[in-house]
Amino acid sequence: MRGAPGSALRAALPLLGIAVSLCAGLQCVCQLCEHTNFTCQTEGACWASVMLTNGREEVVKSCVSLPELHAQVFCHSSKNITKTECCYTDFCNNITLRLPLAAAAAAAAAGGRAALAAAVAVPLAAVALLLAALLARSARARRRRPPSVEEPPCEPGLAGPGKTLRDLIHDMTTSGSGSGLPLLVQRTIARTIVLQEIVGKGRFGEVWHGKWCGEDVAVKIFSSRDERSWFREAEIYQTVMLRHENILGFIAADNKDNGTWTQLWLVSEYHEQGSLFDYLNRGTVTVEGMVRLALSVASGLAHLHMEIVGTQGKPAIAHRDLKSKNILVKRNETCAIADLGLAVKHDSVLNTIDIPQNPRVGTRRYMAPEILDDAMNTNIFESFKRADIYSLGLVYWEIARRCPIGGVTEEYQLPYYDLVPSDPSIEDMRRVVCEQKLRPSIPNQWQSCEALRVLGRLMRECWRASGAARLTALRVKKTISQLCVPEDCKA
Incomplete structure (x- = not known):
């Protein structure tokens, strides 16, 4: 190159x-x-x-x-x-x-891998060794990944000598449009990823841990019937100036046709700690850890909600499905907001809201009162941001419960666990949230800890019945940042 x-x-x-x-x-x-x-x-x-x-x-x-x-x-x-x-x-x-060498490449379909190798002019002796290695590796991995996944040659030179995938993304983001890697580079990376094992499943499909030139990546594979969600999420992730340390780092999107069905891939940074939901289920958090998690979520949401004006500007974006399962925990114990398939963008010049053509709705347990009783004004973009803030308050409640007070820690629970069934309907949530006006309980013990006392107050401000009375993400971020000891919390 x-x-x-x-x-x-x-x-x-x-x-x-x-x-x-x-x-x-x-x-x-x-x-x-x-x-x-x-x-x-x-x-x-x-x-x-x-x-x-x-x-x-x-x-x-x-x-x-x-x-x-x-x-x-x-x-x-x-x-x-x-x-x-x-x-x-x-x-x-x-x-x-x-x-x-198109003629030789065309012969690959009939002649197998040896003809394909000849098409790219690899010496015959090297082909034999390469085939032996690939077949051995394929046999070991076949049980762990879909039969449609191929192992094309890795191109570490794509990133340049000594450069990592993160370096490549940084270079292209700062020297290019600020919206991520070019489509051609995305496709090249996506087609040289080797899938390792499934790390999650959802209504959209599966999430795999993969490797690209020895580096860890996450591959979200959508089912073909959910093409709109895949396209929308890829589109949102490639918004100019979206990249932020507390928003999941997007790498590539690709649609891969294996002749039988189409796989829709979304490649992102891999975070081995998994979702915030998984993290809180596994163990407790210290006061400093709680503040660090809460601040990083607020920082990511504030960047998402913020409009950046200018030639390389960024529209304001609302998430619409914020919950602990859609937030990932990074190695440094801070969070990255993920799953932007339902997000909406606001064009402030034309005053239009780009709402995805998607039959899915958000998660019922985390829906704001105005969504549950169908009173939300979808013509005003602030309405979507205010609904995110309500969900943020519930996520904070999940985090705070895992912080020990006086040596006692509450077990992990989802919001409203004691008020609605495990898979609540819209009507279940509407009755509790809108009619009875109930919210998750805040223990009196939290008053004995300054960080928990402040976080508890923020929760109440976030889940107010009136969307207009709720705090903004930036205000939440600034309030929590005042609790931080510099060496403990950075976001």
């Missing part, structure tokens, strides 16, 4: 930028843009890429933004897996793009 062609490309980029700026609004073919008649518009370039997948060539066409073009990665071909071309006239990517 280095050498004379790269130098020539870097030298040509300023001229290309000038040419593109003279004719803003370049029209390109876009295979993923069904809602715009398979076209997209950009000030950057049109691009087409071809990737070898399971012995056959797969072509993708779309737009490259100007920041991505300047990042000097998007238009590079990968020597083993992909060939890519960028061009600068309307619909110029409507071309037939082939890998250099």
